Amino acid sequence: MTTAQNVVEVRDLRKTYGDTAAVDGVSFDIHRGETFALLGPNGAGKSTTIEILEGYRRRTSGEVRVLGADPERAGLDWKARLGIVLQSSGEVGAVTVREQLAHFAALYPNPRDVDEVIGAVGLEEKAGALIRKLSGGQRRRVDVAVGIIGRPELLFLDEPTTGFDPEARRSFWALIRQLQGEGTTILLTTHYLDEAAQLGDRAGIIASGRMVDLAPIGELGGADARIPIVRWVEQGGVREERTHAPAAVAAALIDRLGGEPEGLEVIRPSLEDVYLDLVGHEHADDLAPETLTETRA
Numbered sequence: 001m002t003t004a005q006n007v008v009e010v011r012d013l014r015k016t017y018g019d020t021a022a023v024d025g026v027s028f029d030i031h032r033g034e035t036f037a038l039l040g041p042n043g044a045g046k047s048t049t050i051e052i053l054e055g056y057r058r059r060t061s062g063e064v065r066v067l068g069a070d071p072e073r074a075g076l077d078w079k080a081r082l083g084i085v086l087q088s089s090g091e092v093g094a095v096t097v098r099e100q101l102a103h104f105a106a107l108y109p110n111p112r113d114v115d116e117v118i119g120a121v122g123l124e125e126k127a128g129a130l131i132r133k134l135s136g137g138q139r140r141r142v143d144v145a146v147g148i149i150g151r152p153e154l155l156f157l158d159e160p161t162t163g164f165d166p167e168a169r170r171s172f173w174a175l176i177r178q179l180q181g182e183g184t185t186i187l188l189t190t191h192y193l194d195e196a197a198q199l200g201d202r203a204g205i206i207a208s209g210r211m212v213d214l215a216p217i218g219e220l221g222g223a224d225a226r227i228p229i230v231r232w233v234e235q236g237g238v239r240e241e242r243t244h245a246p247a248a249v250a251a252a253l254i255d256r257l258g259g260e261p262e263g264l265e266v267i268r269p270s271l272e273d274v275y276l277d278l279v280g281h282e283h284a285d286d287l288a289p290e291t292l293t294e295t296r297a
């Protein structure tokens with residue numbers, strides 16, 4: 001059973017497709033009120049994990065508790081306590097934004113106000129527009145609106161801002177902060193590490209179906225991962241030293257070499273550096289670029 005502090009408990013979760021282990025023994029908890037970011041390269045097993053927690057996929061083995069219930073056996077009352085933003089909704093309905101939200105609001109016992117939610121996702125000017133006439137980024141905002149209309153206790157956001165322009169992402173972040181302030185527990189997957197850093201309390205990093213690290217975002221990679229690195233070239237070879245005192249190391253180098261060291265740089269590892277050290281630098285291309293232009297449908 002989930003404890004009062006844990007909204008989600010996952011123990012040794014496995015999901016295999018034929019011979020392929022999509023999720024290969026993953027364990028983690030999500031505490032009430034926290035935002036947990038699940039990060040990892042394409043095909044790592046994030047969506048499979050989320051869909052098992054949502055009750056959309058059956059697990060091969062392991063234990064899962066979400067809001068005190070096993071998602072494979074939970075009923076509609078349980079589902080009404082979840083908010084779900086799938087990776088892609090495929091929603092192209094011939095209804096307006098307001099009609100769509102009113103439709104979903106009617107399914108929940110204590111929904112948010114439709115126009116308030118439309119405002120929160122920045123679609124006031126499109127409230128009367130047909131969803132199929134919206135841009136990709138605008139449709140994504142409708143997905144997010146549908147996910148929060150039922151005032152969920154636990155919100156699943158699977159790559160929620162894909163296709164958002166930078167301004168839309170910033171207003172989305174403000175919306176999520178508002179939900180966090182109201183005590184909503186959130187499970188987020190994203191390929192934007194800055195988004196994870198902005199919104200997440202803790203993160204789990206999955207690679208090839210396994211959890212390779214799980215920690216508060218600022219502590220991923222372990223205590224030494226963020227220590228600055230002084231790098232320089234000496235006698236044709238690249239040298240480096242990890243140090244909390246990069247200026248002193250550089251000064252000592254200048255002293256020893258009798259001048260400016262060749263190629264001197266001080267590197268402060270970013271979240272991206274730490275992440276790529278954990279999952280492998282060959283996955284750098286899976287990370288979302290800092291800015292994406294909104295895609296037109």
Ligand SMILES: Nc1ncnc2c1ncn2[C@@H]1O[C@H](COP(=O)(O)OP(=O)(O)OP(=O)(O)O)[C@@H](O)[C@H]1O
Nearest residue numbers: 017021022040041042043044045046047048049087
């Ligand atoms: N229905 C399925 N049948 C067979 N294999 C599947 C199925 N669904 C997912 N997989 C495989 O399981 C693995 C994990 O996929 P999953 O979608 O969970 O990854 P992900 O981390 O969400 O990736 P992405 O970031 O690209 O969304 C992949 O190798 C994928 O090809």
